[in-house]
Amino acid sequence: MKTSEDKLNEALRAALKRKFDNFEDVPNPSAFQKIRANLKPGPQWKYLFFTLIFVSVAIIGIVADQHFRKDDIAKKAVPLEAAEAADTKMNVAEMKSGTKTTAAKLALNSKNLTSRDIKPTAILDENTTARKATLHAFSENSKSSSSAVSNAEPESTFVNPQLSEKTQFSTLKKDVNSIPGERYDELLSNSPTSSVDDRALNFDMSKIDNQTVTLTSINPGKPDINVPETDIKPIVKHGNGNFNWLINAAVLQSYQILTVPSGAQSFQNFEFPSTFSLRSLGYKLSVGVEKKGFQFMLHFSRFQQSYSYEIAGNDYVVQTFDKDHFKVIRQGTRVSQDNNFRLIGVGVNKQVSWGNATVGKYYASAGLEYSYGMIRKQSIGWVNAGIGKQFPISRNSSLHIGPYAEFSPVKFSGSGDPFYYQPYRVGISAGLRLNK
Amino acid sequence: MKFFLSKKFSNLASLVKACQKQDPSAQTAFYERYKGRLTGVCQRYARTRMEAEDIFQEAFIKIFNNIQDLKDPDSVDSWVKVTVVRTAINYYHRTTKQQDLNGSIDNMDIQLESDDYGKIIDQLNVTDLLAIINELPDKYRTIINLHLIDGYTHAEIGELLSIPDATSRSQFMRGRNLLLKKLELKGIVHHENF
Numbered sequence: 001m002k003t004s005e006d007k008l009n010e011a012l013r014a015a016l017k018r019k020f021d022n023f024e025d026v027p028n029p030s031a032f033q034k035i036r037a038n039l040k041p042g043p044q045w046k047y048l049f050f051t052l053i054f055v056s057v058a059i060i061g062i063v064a065d066q067h068f069r070k071d072d073i074a075k076k077a078v079p080l081e082a083a084e085a086a087d088t089k090m091n092v093a094e095m096k097s098g099t100k101t102t103a104a105k106l107a108l109n110s111k112n113l114t115s116r117d118i119k120p121t122a123i124l125d126e127n128t129t130a131r132k133a134t135l136h137a138f139s140e141n142s143k144s145s146s147s148a149v150s151n152a153e154p155e156s157t158f159v160n161p162q163l164s165e166k167t168q169f170s171t172l173k174k175d176v177n178s179i180p181g182e183r184y185d186e187l188l189s190n191s192p193t194s195s196v197d198d199r200a201l202n203f204d205m206s207k208i209d210n211q212t213v214t215l216t217s218i219n220p221g222k223p224d225i226n227v228p229e230t231d232i233k234p235i236v237k238h239g240n241g242n243f244n245w246l247i248n249a250a251v252l253q254s255y256q257i258l259t260v261p262s263g264a265q266s267f268q269n270f271e272f273p274s275t276f277s278l279r280s281l282g283y284k285l286s287v288g289v290e291k292k293g294f295q296f297m298l299h300f301s302r303f304q305q306s307y308s309y310e311i312a313g314n315d316y317v318v319q320t321f322d323k324d325h326f327k328v329i330r331q332g333t334r335v336s337q338d339n340n341f342r343l344i345g346v347g348v349n350k351q352v353s354w355g356n357a358t359v360g361k362y363y364a365s366a367g368l369e370y371s372y373g374m375i376r377k378q379s380i381g382w383v384n385a386g387i388g389k390q391f392p393i394s395r396n397s398s399l400h401i402g403p404y405a406e407f408s409p410v411k412f413s414g415s416g417d418p419f420y421y422q423p424y425r426v427g428i429s430a431g432l433r434l435n436k
Numbered sequence: 437m438k439f440f441l442s443k444k445f446s447n448l449a450s451l452v453k454a455c456q457k458q459d460p461s462a463q464t465a466f467y468e469r470y471k472g473r474l475t476g477v478c479q480r481y482a483r484t485r486m487e488a489e490d491i492f493q494e495a496f497i498k499i500f501n502n503i504q505d506l507k508d509p510d511s512v513d514s515w516v517k518v519t520v521v522r523t524a525i526n527y528y529h530r531t532t533k534q535q536d537l538n539g540s541i542d543n544m545d546i547q548l549e550s551d552d553y554g555k556i557i558d559q560l561n562v563t564d565l566l567a568i569i570n571e572l573p574d575k576y577r578t579i580i581n582l583h584l585i586d587g588y589t590h591a592e593i594g595e596l597l598s599i600p601d602a603t604s605r606s607q608f609m610r611g612r613n614l615l616l617k618k619l620e621l622k623g624i625v626h627h628e629n630f
Contacts, residue, residue: 008553008612009584009612011551011553012553012554012557012584012612012615012616013584013585014554015553015557015558016557016565016584017585018558019558019560019562019565020476020562023473023476023480023562024472024473024475025472025475025476025479026471026472026475027472027474027475027492028492031471031489031492031493031496032464032467032471032496034493035467035493035497035500036460036463038493038497039458039463039497039500039501
């Protein structure tokens with residue numbers, strides 16, 4: 001049984017519900033911005049994503065660079081070996097078969113040193129390895145030759161043109177003028193168009209294994225070249241297999257991305273040091289080792305965050321300017337922050353270098369670092385990158401210098417304030433690389 | 437009202453899930469969906485418009501920061517409203533000093549019939565009615581809102597406000613009587629105007 005109180009309550013409830021069930025109003029337009037500013041920072045997937053992309057691209061670039069560099073070295077090494085073998089071969093042959101053979105080879109080479117004339121070599125080499133070709137050439141010459149022309153043809157095709165030019169001219173230039181003109185033409189007509197000598201491919205290589213060749217005094221006629229010691233520039237060794245010691249110092253200007261929550265308190269009128277300020281200057285000292293371009297470093301660094309802000313109050317001051325214009329200023333209490341950071345950390349970097357070792361190589365490096373704050377007991381992750389130039393000091397040491405930057409991809413919270421920070425540092429890094 | 441700012445949130449559950457992943461566009465859509473209704477709720481529970489804005493902001497911050505805890509996305513409407521109500525209650529727990537509650541209205545005579553109060557309420561515009569509710573002392577206003585408009589029982593109110601059920605009932609009675617008194621005055625004024 002409903003009492004009069006219940007009836008009254010129901011009547012009120014029904015009337016109020018009718019009024020308020022669909023009641024809506026427009027919030028303060030700036031409310032959403034304030035709400036967004038107060039939200040907990042979500043996981044920094046965006047920064048992690050870009051960091052991962054950056055690191056992946058760097059690693060792929062480094063691996064690709066090393067892969068192609070190895071291929072290049074391998075490609076260069078084969079002709080060099082061939083040329084060296086050819087050089088040896090020619091000298092041996094020279095000793096054994098005398099000037100006739102040598103003169104014929106010289107004639108061939110002196111007339112046919114252009115790349116166009118050496119073309120058959122490339123065709124040849126598609127079917128035979130360079131090493132085989134070298135050995136073939138070597139064997140052909142190590143035998144006592146009866147026909148200078150028939151032996152000279154395959155030899156000339158297998159020898160690296162540039163190197164053979166150098167080596168052959170160095171030993172045989174005195175014989176150039178001794179070849180008769182008609183013999184010259186004969187050689188010319190035979191050499192460029194001649195096909196592969198099958199004998200070369202079918203040569204029994206076991207023969208050469210049993211031959212003893214003495215390579216001493218192969219160029220007795222070569223004049224000695226005296227280079228003054230002062231003209232010799234140090235070339236820094238980059239032994240891939242050895243450890244290099246690294247000592248580094250950097251002067252870094254610190255900045256930060258500051259996330260300001262509003263919540264119960266409002267903050268206003270932030271002031272930061274100027275772009276280049278002594279207050280936000282820090283340093284970083286590093287030592288470590290390097291092997292195969294990977295640097296494992298220990299770091300110690302110091303930097304300072306200085307800024308001030310106001311905690312907004314409820315008092316407003318209306319100032320008049322230009323007669324009819326007013327400016328409302330919200331009063332606040334100013335707070336200054338001087339956060340000192342002393343960090344110890346470990347990091348790994350990958351460095352690639354290029355350029356001429358005698359005048360100094362250029363380098364680029366990228367890496368990751370984990371730091372722990374000795375004062376604020378906070379962990380900070382860093383992504384860093386640097387470029388620069390290495391200057392050789394001695395054979396075992398070099399100086400490197402260049403711009404350097406590091407960025408913390410993850411926000412961390414302040415200890416004495418409600419803000420979130422993302423520091424980044426930019427500066428100059430210099431250091432020494434000492435070869436073991 | 438724009439229920440969904442972005443077309444990529446095809447239903448409420450997907451919007452909530454995106455908010456749980458702290459997707460900024462989802463948060464914007466979510467805000468757009470609830471801002472009007474929740475502003476209205478805040479204005480009922482608050483004493484002034486400024487306080488309503490504070491409660492509104494604080495409530496939305498709580499909502500976005502704790503939406504990960506919402507297990508059933510379909511119950512988001514009621515969860516959002518409960519969060520706003522709890523925020524308002526906490527706001528006045530923090531800020532309200534001991535208020536001088538009027539004990540003399542306990543045994544106030546009811547002058548009008550039940551339906552007459554309903555008619556007065558219907559005749560008033562929302563702004564005037566809000567002004568009447570906002571004038572009530574914090575504790576009365578909260579209980580009137582909770583019991584009469586939002587449908588909480590006295591047991592639930594006791595739990596929310598950490599008070600015994602009986603206290604909730606007695607404070608409701610006082611608050612209601614004060615409201616009726618104010619409505620009567622408003623009604624008379626309105627009658628006089630007509």
